[in-house]
Amino acid sequence: MTLNCLKKRMLLSAAAIAVAMPLSAGHAQERDVKIAVSIPAATHGWTGGVVYHAEQAEKEVEAAFPNIDVIVSTASSASAQVSSLEDLSATQDLDALVILPFTSEELTGPVEQVKAKGTFVAVVDRGLTDPSVQDLYVAGDNIAVGANTATWLSEKLGGEGEIVVLRGIPTVIDDERIKGFSDVIAKSNIKILDIQYANWNQDEAFQLMQDYLAKYPKIDAVWANDDDMLLGVIEAVEQAGRSDIKYMLGGNGMKQVIEMVKEGDERTPISTPYPPSMIKSAVYMVAGQFNGQAPMRGSFLLDAPLITPENADQFYFPDSPF
Amino acid sequence: MTMTAVAPATPATGSRIRWADFAPFIALALIILIGTLINSNFASHANLMNVITRSAFVAIIAIGATFVIAAGGLDLSVGSMMAFVTGIMIMAMNGLAPAYGDWAIAMGAGVALVVGGLCGLFNGLIVTVGRIEPFIVTLGTMGIFRAFITFMTDGGSLPLDRSLRDAYRPVYFGSFFGIPYPVLITLVVVLLGAFLLYKTKYGRRVTSVGSNAEVARFSGVSVGRVRTLTYVIQGLCVAVAAICYVPRLGAATPTTGQLWELQVITAVVIGGTLLRGGKGRIWGTVAGALILEIIANVMVLSDLVSEYLVAAVQGAIIIIAMLAHRFTSSR
Structure with missing residues (x-):
């Protein structure tokens, strides 16, 4: 008895942590456009940045467009991401999906199935094996x-x-x-x-x-x-x-x-951006697609210009974890 | 079942068993020799000091793991626990820094020891009171601690307050009469561990519980308490490792200590401790930790292996070392 209780409690606490973040999305009534955002969980600096910017995008887009509901879902592995995609598309009527796939090969099939229901698909960072699945592609270079x-x-x-x-x-x-x-x-x-x-x-x-x-x-x-x-x-x-x-x-x-x-460090005077905020670019663009007739189909490749002391301010996000 | 497993170790006594005890040190000497032959820079003072210093973390944690494993347990959570303790410690130090200045470092270290001990106690109690396989328990806590550190850092990094960096840096980078502090700390932990395991009643109980829990129970040993304490020792060792670790990079990240549990267990087993329990080799564990770190170092220093195959060679060397160990101990 105690054994089972303990086991359950452990599983529950582990599950609670895993589920707590994805569920934080708001559920307003009058919002009739649903955009799901599926991204890897924050396991290192860069993906930490992706999660941060996805959550920021959710807040900002929902504040700007009262008819849009953004649902952010994080996954800790490719197979977990496939599962969460299946759950999302089974329980909700998705108008758009913004996805940063864990791996190209494994996610192509599941995303195709979401697409088959008429969902607008935006792929970020890692392309799918079959590019015809995506309506919009946003990536760094x-x-x-x-x-x-x-x-x-x-x-x-x-x-x-x-x-x-x-x-x-x-x-x-x-x-x-x-x-x-x-x-x-x-x-x-x-x-x-x-x-x-x-x-x-x-x-x-x-x-x-x-x-x-x-x-x-x-x-x-x-x-x-x-x-x-x-x-x-x-x-x-x-x-x-x-x-x-x-x-x-x-x-x-x-x-x-x-x-x-x-600060003009002598030995590290430059960097190059590969910004995790590209997820935000994608969410904003999809929001544009569903509002005010701003067509957003195609590929959008972010440049990787040198970050120098002169332009560093544009690339500096002190509140982001990355 | 445990009886039959233990039996072969005892009758094969005599001069041969001593050979087996020296196997990890012979392997260590051999790898050092190979390293010296492959690249003359290997034996340079700077390189050797680097390698020995950075093997301190795995060595310190592995001392604790020697107790856990010798008592028939297993702790997979040490890497995540290290990251978690590191995170708590940095937060405590940052919080205390404005009020207490450099004393915050000592207080933070105290917090780390308490948190580490409690994490170990948590593992130990679930294993002994909850009567769940240690593999499953610590696999669970491994996930929990890892998620906590990820949560604490928002997936990014949790840096140590800049005002403390300079005062704290020497704990990793400084040295006393030419011996780096982490090495000295390791030595203290090793001596304490060796004393506890070989010279005290508790140490003998650890190995007797590991070789046969039933027999130990009948001879009046409180098996649960002995086992729980090994996990507390493990937790304290993790905290000590964290104290040495923070000044190195001055931050905790979600990848801190990732996969260290495997290195730790490998070091313990290479060192001659039986994975099924009943025998603990503190000095062998240290040799094991050094062997792992030196293999990695030699791999980088040599140009023999493609960067894609480094891990394969490392794995093969570990298996060969264990096979050699088996041959020297069974013939």
């Missing part, structure tokens, strides 16, 4: 994140030098960034000494950077592919007191790094 950083770095180093690179989690996003970066670097005399995975994790980046520093007595620059990892890299370099490293660059536009850029 990962190739440009890598390429723009590489162009800047190559210019600053005068086209030569020795650098090390930290990769994220083996995914399309990581592959594209690395490709964009190494294609540009290949055109210069800059040599990439080493390239290893640190899984977009600060701790792993710190350790990997320590190892790079031990392995190579001279490094001109580091590219961390992500600002979360960059913070780990900076700690390792500062601890070692290495003055040969001229630049330490990341990407993604994390607020701590934007702060460094704003």
